[in-house]
Amino acid sequence: MTVIRIGTRGSTLAMAQTTTVARALENKTGVETEIIPISTQGDRSTESLSLIGGQGVFANALRDALLAGECDIVVHSLKDLPTAEIPGLTIAAVPKRADERDVVCARDGLTLETLPAGARVGTGSPRRQAQLRSLYPELEVVDLRGNIDSRLDKVTDGHLDAVILAAAGLARAGRSDAVTEHLGIAGWPTAPGQGALAVEVRTGEEKLASVLDHKPSRTKTNAERYVLAFLDAGCSAPLGAHAVIDDGLLFLDARVYALDGSRYLTSSHALYVNDVEDPAREAAQRVADELLAQGAGDLTGARA
Numbered sequence: 001m002t003v004i005r006i007g008t009r010g011s012t013l014a015m016a017q018t019t020t021v022a023r024a025l026e027n028k029t030g031v032e033t034e035i036i037p038i039s040t041q042g043d044r045s046t047e048s049l050s051l052i053g054g055q056g057v058f059a060n061a062l063r064d065a066l067l068a069g070e071c072d073i074v075v076h077s078l079k080d081l082p083t084a085e086i087p088g089l090t091i092a093a094v095p096k097r098a099d100e101r102d103v104v105c106a107r108d109g110l111t112l113e114t115l116p117a118g119a120r121v122g123t124g125s126p127r128r129q130a131q132l133r134s135l136y137p138e139l140e141v142v143d144l145r146g147n148i149d150s151r152l153d154k155v156t157d158g159h160l161d162a163v164i165l166a167a168a169g170l171a172r173a174g175r176s177d178a179v180t181e182h183l184g185i186a187g188w189p190t191a192p193g194q195g196a197l198a199v200e201v202r203t204g205e206e207k208l209a210s211v212l213d214h215k216p217s218r219t220k221t222n223a224e225r226y227v228l229a230f231l232d233a234g235c236s237a238p239l240g241a242h243a244v245i246d247d248g249l250l251f252l253d254a255r256v257y258a259l260d261g262s263r264y265l266t267s268s269h270a271l272y273v274n275d276v277e278d279p280a281r282e283a284a285q286r287v288a289d290e291l292l293a294q295g296a297g298d299l300t301g302a303r304a
């Protein structure tokens with residue numbers, strides 16, 4: 001029997017999420033899988049993400065390997081995947097999404113509210129930096145890169161008072177014990193697709209991996225990612241987006257922040273998933289149009 005080769009980044013987090021997908025695929029289909037680590041520019045560089053080209057640095061090497069036939073499936077964190085479609089590749093599955101919230105890992109069990117003024121909070125994400133500046137202007141934002149363990153070490157060794165990370169990443173890395181606060185999604189919307197994985201294959205070869213698809217997770221993350229896609233031309237500011245499906249109603253909320261946290265724009269829309277052909281796209285179009293009408297396109301002008 002042929003072995004399905006699954007490509008992944010080599011980081012602990014990526015290996016953990018790929019192993020989960022490999023197990024699920026084996027259990028559901030009876031195939032045998034092999035995991036192939038692929039090195040990406042995002043893993044090799046310690047430069048700030050914005051310097052090495054931001055979007056796509058993690059995904060591109062995996063996609064090249066898939067297109068070159070070096071593997072049959074690749075697993076991405078959906079939030080690291082650029083929204084543009086790649087000719088020849090298809091997302092065969094978005095498995096059931098994990099916790100989409102951000103969390104705080106602070107010293108002494110503290111929270112963003114209880115940290116003292118001037119406390120140093122590390123994050124490399126422009127969205128998280130803008131949210132911190134907007135909601136907790138008395139805290140000091142410290143730019144930060146590196147894997148989960150090295151970020152947590154910065155708190156343990158006293159270089160930082162806290163770091164902000166994705167709940168899902170910490171859970172997959174087995175480090176949820178470090179969490180001191182879960183940031184409520186309504187006040188702190190997270191990156192489009194956060195907490196979800198994307199299982200990508202060559203177009204025409206979707207069948208096997210499609211057993212892992214979880215439709216509500218796909219619809220919700222599609223809605224969030226469409227907002228990002230629709231704003232792209234008009235907005236390079238940090239974006240938080242969150243979708244919920246409840247009783248057939250898709251509710252989408254998005255927030256665009258000035259990088260310096262001085263202001264933000266917000267929009268939300270709801271529609272019944274059965275009322276339109278592509279509810280995710282439709283909801284996102286309304287939200288994006290409204291954000292652009294409010295001036296999302298020039299929000300980055302507020303940069304300090």
Ligand SMILES: NCc1[nH]cc(CCC(=O)O)c1CC(=O)O
Pocket residue numbers: 077078079080164165166168169170193194195196197
């Ligand atoms: N940008 C890096 C990245 N990509 C995906 C996750 C976490 C897992 C996820 O959101 O699915 C992380 C780490 C983080 O943001 O803390």
